[in-house]
Amino acid sequence: MYASDAPINWKRNLTIAWIGCFLTGAAFSLVMPFLPLYVEQLGVTGHSALNMWSGLVFSITFLFSAVASPFWGGLADRKGRKIMLLRSALGMSIVMVLMGLAQDIWQFLVLRAVLGLLGGFVPNANALIATQIPRHKSGWALGTLSTGAVSGALLGPLAGGLLADSYGLRPVFFITASVLFLCFLLTLLLIREQFVPVAKKEMLHAKDVFSSLKSPKLVLCLFVTSMIIQVATGSIAPILTLYVRELAGNVSNIAFISGMIASVPGVAALLSAPRLGKLGDRIGPEKILIVALIVSVLLLVPMAFVQTPWQLGVLRFLLGAADGALLPVVQTLLVYNSTNQIAGRIFSYNQSFRDIGNVTGPLIGASVSASYGFRAVFFVTAGVVLFNAVYTAFSLRRTRRAPLPSADGENDDNPVVN
Template sequence: MKSITYWHRNLMVLWMGAFMSEGAISLIVPILPLFLKSLGNYTPSQLSLLSGSIFAVTFLIKAVVSPLWGKLSDRVGHKPMLLRAAGGLSFCCFMIAIAPNVWLIILARAIQGIFSGYINNAESMIATEAPKEHKGWALGTLATGDTAGLLCGPIIGGTLATFVGFRGTFFIAALLMLAVFGLSWKLVTETFEPVPASEKMGIRDTLSAQPHIKLLLLIFVLTLIVQATNNAVNPILSLYLDDLLPSAPHLPLISGIVAALPGIATVLSAGYLGRLGDMHGQRKLLIGGLALGTLIYIPQIFVTNIWGLGSLRFITGLSIAALLPALQAILTQNTQPAALGRIFSYNQTFQALGNVCGAMISAGIASAFGYVQVFTAVCVMEALGLLLAWRLKC
C-alpha cells in the first residue's frame, strides 16, 4: 500500500489544482449571462434559454465523452487526464474571451465539455490512493479545494468584470488554467499500473462484476439529481438579481458575491461533515444533506430581497457540502478497486447529465414561468433525492 506521505502529498497538490480549476470555471459563471446580454438585444425569455443552453452544452458533451476518458485513464493513468483537462479549459476560456458573438461561445463551451474532467480525475486518484478509513476525510478535504475555488471564483470574476471588463476576465481564467496545467505536470506524481488487456471490460460487464450493482445504479441516479439541483440556479442567478436590483451599480460584483455564498458555507463545513460521514455512516450524512436542501429551498421561493436570498444561499452550501463527498465515498466503498476508474467515469457521466438537466430545467422554467419558479423545481428535485436516499442499503 502506498505510504500516507505519498497520498497526502498528492492530496495537497490536487487540492490547489482543484481550487484553481474550479476558480477559473466559476469566475465566469455569474458574468457569462451578463456578457451574453451585452452581445445582442435579447428578451428576458431569450436570455434565459441562451444562458441555459450555453451552460448545458458543456455538460451534454461531457456526458458523452466521459466514459471514453475513463477507459483511457485505466490505460494511461489519471495524471495525463489532469493535463488534458487543464490545457483544454485554458483554450476554451481564451475562445470565449475573443468571441464576437454567441455562436462562438456555444462552440467554446462544447469544446470545454470534450476536455473537462480535472476535478473528477483528482477525486478518482485520491479515492484510489487514500486508505479506506480516511477516504471520507480525504474526499471531503479535496472537496474544500473545489468549493474554495467555487467560493473565490465568482467574487473574483465579479470584481474583475467591474474593473477589466468581461473579456479581460476570460483571459485571466485562461491564464489560471495554464497555471493548473503547469502545477499538475510538475508536482503530481503517480505510480500507475495499467489495467491488463485481459481484464478490460465494457460497461455492462464492468457493472455486472460489482458486488452491489443495484446500489451503484441508485448512486448514479442520486448523483444526477444532486448535480441538477446544484446547477439549476447558476444560469439564471445573475439575471434574477438583475430583476431584484434593477439598474444596480456593480451588478457583476453583487452577482459574484451571492453566487459565492454557498461555497463559503461548503468550505467551512466540508471537512467536519466528511468526518461525521466516516464516524456515523455516509448514508446518514447523505440523507441529512438532502433533507436540509429540501427545507432550505422552500423559503427561497418567496424571498424578495438580496439579504434574505444571500442568507438562504449560504445555508444551501451546508447541504451541498454533505452530498457529493458522501455519494463518492459510498461509491468507492462498494466498487472493486480495479474498476474504480471506470465506475467513477460512469458516475461523471451522470454528474454531467445532472448538470444538463439542471441547466435546461432552469432555462425552460425561467423562460415560461419566471426565475422564482426555478427554486420551486429545485425543491421538488431535492425531495425526490431524499426519497431515493432512504432506499440505500449500505
C-alpha cells in the same frame, strides 16, 4: 510518468490535487460573469437572441462533458489518472487561448463544446486520491478535496469581473489559460502515481464494470443523487436575481445583494464539507447522506415563503452547509462500492450524471417559474430532492445487510496504490 516503488505521499498528492481543483474551478468560473457580454461582443444582438445564445454557450460545455466523461474515465483506468489530469489542464488551457481569439459566435460555441470534451480534471483528481488514501479517511479526504473546486468557483466570478473591468473581456481568457497552464505544471512536477498500464483487451467493458460491483443498484442510485444535487442547485440559479429583486423592491444595490445570496451556499459548503466528511468516516456516510437530503427538503420549502432577502440568505447558507456533505459523501460511497480497477470509470460516470443535472436544472427552474411563478420553483425542487431521499434510503436499506467492501480486499489502514 510512472513513479518508482517508493511509497506515495498521498497527503502531498491531496494538497496538489486540491490546488489543481481550486485553479480549474476558478478558471471555469472566471468567465461566467461576462459570458453574455462576450456573446454580444461577438455580434449577437437583440434581447431574445442574446438570451438564447448565452444559454446555449453555457450549457453546451456540460452537455459535451457528459458525453466525453465515460471515455476519459476508461482511458484513466487503462493509462493512469495523472496523465488524464495533465491532458485536461493542458487541453483546457489551449482552448481558453483560442476562445480569446474567437471572431464570431459559432467559433465560440464550438470552442465551448471542445472545452467540455477536454474537461474532467476534478473527477480524475477524485479518482486518483480515492485510490491512494486509507479507506477510513475517505470521507475527510474527498470532503477536503471538494472544497478546492468550490473555493475556486466562489472566487472566480469576483476575480473575473475585476479583471474584465480592468483589462477588457478577451484578456481574461488569456489569463485563465495561464492559470490552467500553472495547474498543468504543478500536476506534472509534484503529483506522483504508481500505475501499471492495463492492456486494452484486459479492460472490463461497460456492462462488466457494473456487473463487477457488489451493489450496482446502489451505485446507480448514487449517480442519480449526484444528478439531482445539480438539478436542485441549478433550478434556482435562473430565477435567483429576479426573486431577490421581488423581495427587496426598488433598491440600488440589487446586483450586490443577489451576488451575496448566490455565494453564501458555497461559503457554507466550504466550511462544512471536511467536517461532515470526517463525521461520515466515524458514523457512516450513509447516515450523513440521508440526513443531508432531508435537511435540504426542510430548507427548500420555507424559501418559497420568505419575505425579505436576508431570510432567503440565511436559509441558503444553511442549505449550503447541508449540501456541502452531499457530493463528498456520494463519492465516499462510490469508493466503498468499487475497486481500483474501475475507479476512473465510476467517477467519470458520476461526472456525466452531474453534467446532465447542470444542463437540466436551469431548464426546469426557468420553465416552472415561467408557468407558475418564482416561489413554485422551490416546491418543485423540494419535491425532487424528497423523491431522491426516499429512493436513496430504500437503496441503502437493501444493501445494509452486507458490509460495504474495502476495495480489492486491501487493509484499510494502508494507502491503496494501483
